[in-house]
Amino acid sequence: MSNNYKQPKSDIIIIGAGIMGLSVAYHLLEADPKLSIVILEKEKLLGLGSTGKCTGGIRYQFSSPLLRRLSLLSRDFFLNFEPAFDTPIWYRERGYLMLAPNEALWADLKLSAGQAESEGIPVKILSQEELEKNFPYLQQDHYLGGTFGQWDAYADPYAVLAALYASVRRRGVPVHFQCEARKILRQGNAVSGVETTQGVFHSPIIVNAAGPYAAGLAGAAGIVLPVQSFRRQVYVCTNPKDVPAAAPLIVDLATGFYLHQEASAKTVLLGGTDKDTRPGLDEVVDKSLAEDFFLAAMEAIPSALNIKWLRTYTGIRDQTPDYLPIIGEAADLKGFYLTSGFSGHGFMHASAVGRIVSDLILKGRCEQIEGNLFYPQRFAKASPQESLVF
Ligand SMILES: Cc1cc2nc3c(=O)[nH]c(=O)nc-3n(C[C@H](O)[C@H](O)[C@H](O)COP(=O)(O)OP(=O)(O)OC[C@H]3O[C@@H](n4cnc5c(N)ncnc54)[C@H](O)[C@@H]3O)c2cc1C
Known part of the structure; x- marks a missing residue:
């Protein structure tokens, strides 16, 4: 035309x-x-x-009250989606487990959890002992503590x-x-x-x-x-053998590493360590980033050493300061x-x-x-x- x-x-x-x-x-x-x-x-x-390219995560744990508000305003949409649209979206409230390996992040996490609770968002603060007891596959003695958001969820984008x-x-x-x-x-x-x-x-x-x-x-x-656009690589891998099915989304806030288990629990989507890479719109995979990525993965979950790396893809995120x-x-x-x-x-x-x-x-x-x-x-x-x- x-x-x-x-x-x-x-x-x-x-x-x-x-x-x-x-x-x-x-x-x-x-x-x-x-x-x-x-x-x-x-x-x-x-x-x-x-x-x-989106992983499909839905969370309420933010330090910004405005971002928490946007999550709260979107909650009914996800809860009512399947009956309203008569279509499955695999919505599951499995929670996000956010991990703090240093004092500054630990203070931020606890502050945000307290604020979220006061707005009616259920977030549990977990000490180092509670983390190690409930999530034994995490690196021991590494995290000062973490928070678990019970409403945090995922759905199929x-x-x-x-x-x-x-x-x-x-x-x-x-x-x-x-x-x-x-x-x-x-x-x-x-x-x-x-x-x-x-x-x-x-x-x-x-x-x-x-x-x-x-x-x-x-x-x-x-x-x-x-606004700048940043490339984000997603590593599709087999589930680490000691991470149980229906695990929460796990994120190390220092490295950015996250593990998102897919609905089948056979594969996981891993990523997050490239949040500061150069801006751009090209969706090519940069294999030189993989070594640092897998080191961060093993630092959080030692059994990541034995996972099978199936493939990698890149998506673009647009970001403000x-x-x-x-x-x-x-x-x-x-x-x-x-x-x-x-x-x-x-x-x-x-x-x-x-x-x-x-x-x-x-x-x-x-x-x-x-x-x-x-x-x-x-x-x-x-x-x-x-x-x-x-
Ligand atoms: C790897 C990755 C993981 C993510 N994980 C999550 C997550 O877990 N949870 C979450 O909430 N968000 C996540 N995000 C972010 C989320 O995917 C985006 O914020 C969201 O999809 C943005 O939607 P959008 O409609 O603005 O952009 P898009 O989905 O990119 O849609 C924009 C559309 O505009 C079209 N377009 C562009 N220019 C033009 C033009 N000139 N004329 C006509 N059409 C045009 C494009 O082709 C595109 O289809 C993730 C993003 C990435 C990359």
Whole structure:
């Protein structure tokens, strides 16, 4: 199709059919089924962005009250998902076990656990002795203590994505695949449309849900976002022999190493030690990182020495300096809504974010959370950053 082709005007255009774009569309339609919404997706298939690489973890243990709030706002979505969408997503509350090998992290963990408890989130603080008794496969004498979040869970990100896609398609939303947004069109200080590889789409409201590409797209419209994309390698391995089936997600907060057991308990997804690697959008696997990675794995779980390394893949995470997302209307471009910088939390927070963006568009305000806190303008002054990062 020629890229001069003029598409019919719609109420709202969403760029990106990842979990964010589809969640925004879903919540908009829940609020007003009559809206005409169009979704533009540069890839040929669903799930080729970050959402398809996501491990599927859902947690409430954060040092930032704002991130805990986004988790709480998303809780009912996951709890009610299977009956509401009539589709399995393998949601399981197996908990996250967060481990502190030094005093500073141990103090952070205990402080965050106390704050979470006061908000009604169940988190247990475990001493070194309790850890060693309950999790004997962990390195002995290595961790000062840990915390266990009982609501922390996992679900299948692709199953959630596919169900949201089916839901918005059933309600008449066209999703244009192989349709790359190239330029945001403006009239004065407001958006008017998007130039794409399939022609020009017009709308007074555009939601930029392009995941790791969102900052670049915003930049092309003159909006500078302090967001960087980082490559994250995931090692698919056999389950360490002494880690029982249905283990919690285990994370060493010093190295970033995590173990996520898959539903079958035969394989695990390991990763996390590359959180400070160079920024970039290329999804190549860097084998030179494997040695340090497996050393960190054995430091946490000694029996990792004997696991079988089956394969490795790379996904991209978009990150802000304070690890909190950017959500809301761009200050200098009316009608241009941003969803960006979700770090490793975009899947678990997609429902809350979809609802917030829908409220901001339709009501001009958001009742569940102070939306201003997620605006990019916050970076002009120092703000506290999330510390439980991996
Ligand atoms: C290895 C890994 C593990 C993770 N684990 C977790 C976890 O356990 N829990 C959790 O909550 N989060 C996790 N995350 C983060 C989570 O996956 C992301 O935050 C989330 O998927 C972001 O969703 P999105 O819709 O913003 O981005 P995406 O899923 O990338 O969707 C954006 C879409 O926009 C499309 N697009 C981009 N540019 C354009 C354009 N110009 N025109 C049209 N379309 C465009 C892309 O093709 C893509 O389909 C993980 C991420 C990675 C990489």
